[in-house]
Amino acid sequence: MISTLFEIFKSNMVQIPLIQPIIDYLMQIPLINFIVALILWRPFFAVVIIPGLTVLLLYLLYIVWFERKLTARVQWRVGPLEVARPIRGAIQALADGLRYFFQEAIVHKEAHRPYFVQLPILAFIPILLPIAFIPAGNVVGIKSPYAVQLVVAFLALIPITIIAIGWASNNRFAFIGSVREALIYVSYEIPFIIAVSSMIYLYGSGDPYVAVEKQSIVPGAIMNPIAFLVFIIAMLMATSRLPFEIPEADQEIAFGPFVEYSGMLFGLVMVLAYEKLYVMALLFVILFLGGWSGFYCELLGDLNAPLWLFIKTIIVISILAIVRSMYARYRIDQAVRYSFSWLIALSIVALVIGIAVGWIV
Amino acid sequence: MEEFTKFVRGGILGPIKKWGTKWSLWPVHLVTACCGAELAHAFACGYDGERIGALNYGIARQTNLIIVEGAITRKMARVLRITWEQMPDPKFVIVMGACGLNGGIFWNGYNLVKPSEVVPVEFFIPGCPPTPEALLRGIRQLQIKLDKGVAENSVSFSEVKAEKGKKPRILPRGVKKVSLAPCIVIAREKEVEWELGKNLCEKLKVLGRAVITARNRIALKVDPDKLRSSAMKLRDLGFDHVKSVNVVDAPNEGKFIVEYWISSYSVKELMPVLINLHSEISRREPKISSLSDIFPSADYLEREMQDLFGVEFVGNPWKGRFLLAPDAPEAPLRKDFKLQEEVYVGD
Numbered sequence: 001m002i003s004t005l006f007e008i009f010k011s012n013m014v015q016i017p018l019i020q021p022i023i024d025y026l027m028q029i030p031l032i033n034f035i036v037a038l039i040l041w042r043p044f045f046a047v048v049i050i051p052g053l054t055v056l057l058l059y060l061l062y063i064v065w066f067e068r069k070l071t072a073r074v075q076w077r078v079g080p081l082e083v084a085r086p087i088r089g090a091i092q093a094l095a096d097g098l099r100y101f102f103q104e105a106i107v108h109k110e111a112h113r114p115y116f117v118q119l120p121i122l123a124f125i126p127i128l129l130p131i132a133f134i135p136a137g138n139v140v141g142i143k144s145p146y147a148v149q150l151v152v153a154f155l156a157l158i159p160i161t162i163i164a165i166g167w168a169s170n171n172r173f174a175f176i177g178s179v180r181e182a183l184i185y186v187s188y189e190i191p192f193i194i195a196v197s198s199m200i201y202l203y204g205s206g207d208p209y210v211a212v213e214k215q216s217i218v219p220g221a222i223m224n225p226i227a228f229l230v231f232i233i234a235m236l237m238a239t240s241r242l243p244f245e246i247p248e249a250d251q252e253i254a255f256g257p258f259v260e261y262s263g264m265l266f267g268l269v270m271v272l273a274y275e276k277l278y279v280m281a282l283l284f285v286i287l288f289l290g291g292w293s294g295f296y297c298e299l300l301g302d303l304n305a306p307l308w309l310f311i312k313t314i315i316v317i318s319i320l321a322i323v324r325s326m327y328a329r330y331r332i333d334q335a336v337r338y339s340f341s342w343l344i345a346l347s348i349v350a351l352v353i354g355i356a357v358g359w360i361v
Numbered sequence: 362m363e364e365f366t367k368f369v370r371g372g373i374l375g376p377i378k379k380w381g382t383k384w385s386l387w388p389v390h391l392v393t394a395c396c397g398a399e400l401a402h403a404f405a406c407g408y409d410g411e412r413i414g415a416l417n418y419g420i421a422r423q424t425n426l427i428i429v430e431g432a433i434t435r436k437m438a439r440v441l442r443i444t445w446e447q448m449p450d451p452k453f454v455i456v457m458g459a460c461g462l463n464g465g466i467f468w469n470g471y472n473l474v475k476p477s478e479v480v481p482v483e484f485f486i487p488g489c490p491p492t493p494e495a496l497l498r499g500i501r502q503l504q505i506k507l508d509k510g511v512a513e514n515s516v517s518f519s520e521v522k523a524e525k526g527k528k529p530r531i532l533p534r535g536v537k538k539v540s541l542a543p544c545i546v547i548a549r550e551k552e553v554e555w556e557l558g559k560n561l562c563e564k565l566k567v568l569g570r571a572v573i574t575a576r577n578r579i580a581l582k583v584d585p586d587k588l589r590s591s592a593m594k595l596r597d598l599g600f601d602h603v604k605s606v607n608v609v610d611a612p613n614e615g616k617f618i619v620e621y622w623i624s625s626y627s628v629k630e631l632m633p634v635l636i637n638l639h640s641e642i643s644r645r646e647p648k649i650s651s652l653s654d655i656f657p658s659a660d661y662l663e664r665e666m667q668d669l670f671g672v673e674f675v676g677n678p679w680k681g682r683f684l685l686a687p688d689a690p691e692a693p694l695r696k697d698f699k700l701q702e703e704v705y706v707g708d
Contacts, residue, residue, distance in 0.1 A: 068411070076406035082413045083384040095414060098381030102374070103425065104450030254420045262422040262449040 002034070009037035014045050014139060018299045043132075046141045050306040051282060051313070052131050059278055059310075060271055063317060064093035071325040097267055105263030115168035119161055120261070120268040126157035127275045134282050135208050137292045137305020148206040151283050152196050155238070158276055159185040162247070165269065166257030177256020180332055181247040184237055187339035188244075192234035194347035195227040198354030199287045202361070212291035214361070220288040223357050227350035228288050230343060235284065235320070237339065239277040242324040246332050248273075277317060285312045375511070382451050383507045384414040386500060387424040389448075391441060394431025396458040396490045403493035415500055421447040426503070428496075429476050432460035432467050438474040445480045450516065455499050457486040465489060481516075545611045547618060547639055548572050548580030557630060561598070568594060580637040585649050588640050592621070592655045599628035600636065603652065606662035608670045610696045616641045617672055619649055621659065642672070651676035669694040 016023075023040070027033040038044055046052055065080065069088070072079030080092035107116055130151040132141035144150060159181055166178025202224055203211045211220070221228040237244040248256045258269045285291060289312055292305035300307065330338070368374070390400055404410040404417055418424045421444045433441055445452065456476045459465035462485050467473050476482055483506070486499040550572040558573045565571040568591040569583035583591045600623045609618040620639040625631035642649050651674035653660040663674040664683040671692035685693070692698065 068416075072409070072411060077409040078412050079409075080411055080414060089412075089414075092384070092414060095381050095384035098377060099385035099425070102378040102381060102451070106422065106447075106449050250419060255423075259420060260422060266423050 006034055006037060009034075009041040009044075012042050013037060013040040014042055014303065015301045016303050017301050018303075042139055043141045046136065046139045046306070047128075047132050050139070050303075051134065051136050051310050052141075053128075055310055056131075056275065056278060059314065059317075060274055061091070061093045061097075062314070063274055063277075063321065064096070065090050066318060067321045067324060068092065070321055074325040100267035101264050103263040105265050106260075108260055110170045111260065112168040112170060115164065116260075117265065119165045119168055120265050120272075123158065123161035123165070123269070123272055124275075126154045126161065127272070127279060130154045130279045131282075134279075134286070136309045138302050139306050145205065145207040147208050148196060148200060148211070148283065148287070151279065152193060155276065155279060155283075156189060158272070162257050162272070169257065169260040171260050173253040173255075173259045174257050176253050177247050177259070180249075180253075181240075181257060183332060183336055184240070184244065184246055187336045188234045188237035188343075191230050191339060191343040191347040192238065194344070195230040195234065195350055196283075196287070198224060198227045198347070198351040200354075201351070202354040202358040204358055208286045208291060211286055212293055215290045216293060219290045223361075224350055224353050226346055226353060230347045230350055231284055231288065232320075233343060235277070235280045236323065237335070238280060239273045241273075241277075241320065243327040243330055244335050245329050246335055249329060277320070278313065281313045281316045281320075282309065284316060285309060289316070378451075379507055379510075382425065383504045386413075386415045386426045386453070386503065387418045388415055388426040388428045388455075388500075389418055389421050389424040389444065390428045390430060391437075391444060392430045393433060393437055394458065394460060396430035396460075399490045399493055400428060400430055400457070400496060403496045408493040408497060410497055410500065413497070413500060413504065422449065424448060425452050426500075427452070427454045427480070429454065429456045429461050431458055432465060432470075433474050433476050433479065434470075434472045435474055436472075438476075438479045441476060442479050452516070453483045453503055454480050455484045455486065455503065456482050457488075457491050457496055457499065459487060459489040461485070462487055545609060545614065545618070547609070547620070548574055548582060548637065551575055557634070561634070561636075564598065565594075574637070577633045578635055578637070580639065583638065583640050585640045585642050588638070589650050589652065589655065591638060592623075592652045595623055595636065595638065596655060599631050600625045601627050601656070603656040603659040603662065604635070606659055606666055608666045608672055608694075610644075610670065610694070612644065612696045615644045617644055617647050617670065619666075619672065621652060621656075623656070647672040648675055650674070653677050671695065 023036060026036045039049070048054060069079040080089035083089050083095050084091050107113055133144055133147045133150050135141075135143065135147065162181050163178045166174040166181070199211070199220060200206050202220070203214050205211070215223075236242075240246065240248050248258070253259070258266060261269050286309075292309040294304070294308035294312075296304055390397065392400070400417075402408065404415075410417075415426075425448060427441070427445060427448070429441065445454065454476070456462065460467060461476050463475065464470065464473050466489075484499050484502055486495050488495055491499075548570075551574055553573055553576045555573065555576050558577070558579060561579060562571045562573060565579070565581050568587060569581055571579060571581045574580050581591065602624065603621050604624050605620075605622040607620040607622070609620070611618065618639055618641050620637055623636045623638055624634060640649070647670070649672065651659070651663055653663055653674070654676065660677065660679075661683075663677050664679045666672055667674060667677070667679070668683045668685050669692065682689075690698070
């Protein structure tokens, strides 16, 4: 049994010439070779190391710090610094996370107790499942010709958990937040899906490999700039970032659905939007910015593709973080009106362009 | 489970917990006064409290520090306590400003509460208001204290059994009942050691109900038709002027209470004494005999009461308006007087 598994892992390992001598040495030791083979097994590597959970955690530490630092610089402040002076306070998010981890998690009397505790953990399922389908070169969890469609379908499940969180909290602010989340959900989801399907028409397939191959000369952002624009705006709306930070408006409704959460549970629900942003940015990079294609380094071998994908994703998210410190918030009616008039019109134009370009190419 | 919780809260993981809490003190600020401006300064550019990991946050559930800014009144004390109880466990309180420390300029206010009596306070920051440097130093001191201290819960609660089964459906409460006829009490008796007062009371008891309400204060209730004779008796005792005339409107009891505050300038031992000579008259025909010929100083005061309450002082020669403008409404200080509603054009 174990030997069969070992053979399966061994036959499909990530090849990295840089650390190949170390791996060769470790593979001779019994038991450790099994663990090494498991870690370097391509599907496991894709889901757990890169672009999966490990870099997701690193990304969370980075983006929270980067956002606070950037906002501080815009406001002529310094931002988090003293926690680790030599690296400009880059582990501030770690300190906040540890504090949340050790704080008391209050479950108040009016809450629906089982759902209130379970839902933050259940909300991770629709966030982690897409990562299994997003490939990075040879490193891929589950290979599927319908990967793009599947990722979009899983992303559509996340607001449902957030609405359920608001319901389980049994708080008036949480109710208002849930209703706002539902409104924003219907208003961004339609342009988002139309923009993605325009790119699927353009490439002729929902397979990320085909999409990346077709972008080898011209990136998708230039082939269909309007879909690019619609995708960015839908991304801002979906992750409730600032021009559309309507469900979690902390000045009016005190973080909306998450108002009653404290301690570790709040730590879990607070990063939901950031994780959603990560998955959407991965999809964005694959559809519009040429995916994992980039300068090839011989020493890194198979690690090239995931690294390029991750670096591009981080750059996209860092640029989007600037929006947060520059814009004021829309009212709910403005956001809904805007998305149901202009955004849908733009997305239909993008669909026409996608079909036309796909027909020519 | 309890031991596990204890292990997680303290134990081997203590230093990690202490480090995380130290660098992530998020204050929820309870602004009741001008210290809030200094807090804003401390967290804006220039001083930037976010440097040391303190991020202002409006929501109690997700924070671990309260900065109390300013005087805490009885009403706000409840808010402070609720905010403190909403916060999850390792929680700290910093009080800034002289008002929170010992009252500041409100030191003898009847309605003032010290925050240290409501919640356990970690640090006080003196000053009126404290400078931003002082506030940041307070947060810094709390960090040092956390660093040196033991990792443990900042508060412990008694164990409560979790409810099982279906929760009972709690219906909303009915409308609050308001008492229809709150009784107005003018003279409440009080035990004081005052020889002169007791003698005076003995003399006044033939006129009506005479009680000592405080030191140097006597209340004497008489019937309306005995008012003049009582006033004459008081004049004979040495009281020579009326300090104030007052009317209390009690619409629920259907009466006016007319009070004369009588004192003396000529007899030395009676100088500090104030006698409240009052009597009740019907609200339907508010008529009472005037004392202006016995005590001339009552004249103008009676005219004023006649203006404001519509009580007729029989014997007072003045008829017509005294203080109010000619077009002012009748008896504006009566409790059933309705203000004229404003009309907005185009509404």
